[in-house]
Amino acid sequence: MSTHSLIAVVKQDCPTCTLIAPVLRQIGKRDESLAVYTQDNPDFPTGIANLIDDTGLEHSYRLNIETVPTLLRFEKGREVARTVGWHRGDWETVSGISPLGADLPESRPGCGSKSIEPGIAEKLAVQFGETVLAARRIEVGSLEDEIETCFARGWSDGLPVVPPTEERIMHMLSGTTRAPDELVGIVPPNYNKCTVEKVAINAVLAGCKPEYLPVVLAAVETALTEAFCMHGLLATTFFAGPMIVVNGPITREIGMNARVNALGQGNRANATIGRALQLVIRNIGGGVPGGIDRAMLGNPGKYTFCFAEREDDSPWESLAVERGYSPDASTVSLFAASGVTPIMDQASRDPDALCRSFAACLKADGHPKHANSPPPVLVISPEHTRRYADAGWSKTQFRDTLNQYLQLPVAELLEGVGGIPEGIRTKDKKTIPKFRNNTLHIVRAGGDAGLFSALISSWGGSQSITKEITP
């Protein structure tokens, strides 16, 4: 018996496969070890003794076929050669038969294998591959609606979630090079272990695409740093929840919104990345409202709060560059965010006046008589930024000037002053900064038109952290 065998994988829908059908018959007559696996029509090609129906694509999956036709040579059961498409010389070498297809052109490219069509590859991986997913399987009754099952199990933030099937999770995991069982961190409040796989499952629930997964993973890792203090942020009676600002090339690659309605609805990446982080806290950490989440009111950003900085046409360095990252790096920055307060100034024409105006609005953050408040995010609009760019102001100059106007007279803030008990006690200084350590996070975002910016209040127990996004 021969120690070698030949396998060809074809589909009738491929013009190159139909072109080389006579070649397969030619090989079959000379070498009876030839088996032809056909992906679509089980009767194609005719005249082959050993024609095998692979419409279920199992063999194509196991042979890792990407292109049809593919010709493979096995010696003693091991693959020793393969060629894809039609190249006469290669086919002659792999088959050991020549001349082949004398009346055919020298070469023709092949077509995509049916086993790697979108959505098919994940199905085949689940059907035929060794399962790598460790999560517990939950059976959905035949009369149950799977979206209702997700609600009933408490996996939802109140909006419908995408049911996390094995296929969808495998597809989601294709978005990262990290192993499914890699530990991402320990999630409060219940301090449960969180693997890449569990993050991927929650990213499926949230509606993410696989290419968003690296952003979600970076956001989860950042949220789990001690300095960010996710446990406290969850447990506080205050309004805040985690907000993600994304910088760098990935924002363009995955189509994030940094422009019109950047803080609002309508962009899938913005919406689902922020939501995935919240679902990780809910489902893996066990952080649910009324449980450890004690927010007195909360804020709508606790469904999702994620946007990109508008950096491509910015006159200033981005938040991430200010924090020491290269403009070519993609990063997430997390903030404890308590909702959006409008800042409206349509009259200031010179940069100094606009700083005074901003400061007047920022002074009211939390309470006008509060000082040393946790640093908020100032989302500055393109039109407001232009006031500074036109005058040649750097971001540092803007920040320094703004801080100068954010030094508050202690006498006006003391407890009881103005008939208001709320206030500060310090008496040993004349002025005090509105924000702790004179820190203010500045991010540029928004549409072209609108002389508005936004104050996003913070929460005192959390420190803003930036991390680079890795594949």
Place this chain on the structure above:
Amino acid sequence: MKLLDPTSEQKPAQRERVTRPQSLDGLTIGLLDISKSRGDVFLDRIETHLAQRNLKVNRYIKPTFTRPAPIELQQQIATECDVVVEGLAD
């Protein structure tokens, strides 16, 4: 269909029932007659027993046993009662 558990898997895979009350004291008990023959006889007897224990009882009737209770009736029972007893068979 099988779904993969997105949680930390610390609860049983089988969905848990709502916790049963330790005692009926102070609770409002709904008695739901699903309109099946002689269901009222059963529920009348239950009501007598509950009344002897000075428990608050509300009575409800489903229009027909062949269909689920109308949403209005479900909501009324859910807002007015802590526990419900219904007679399922004749």
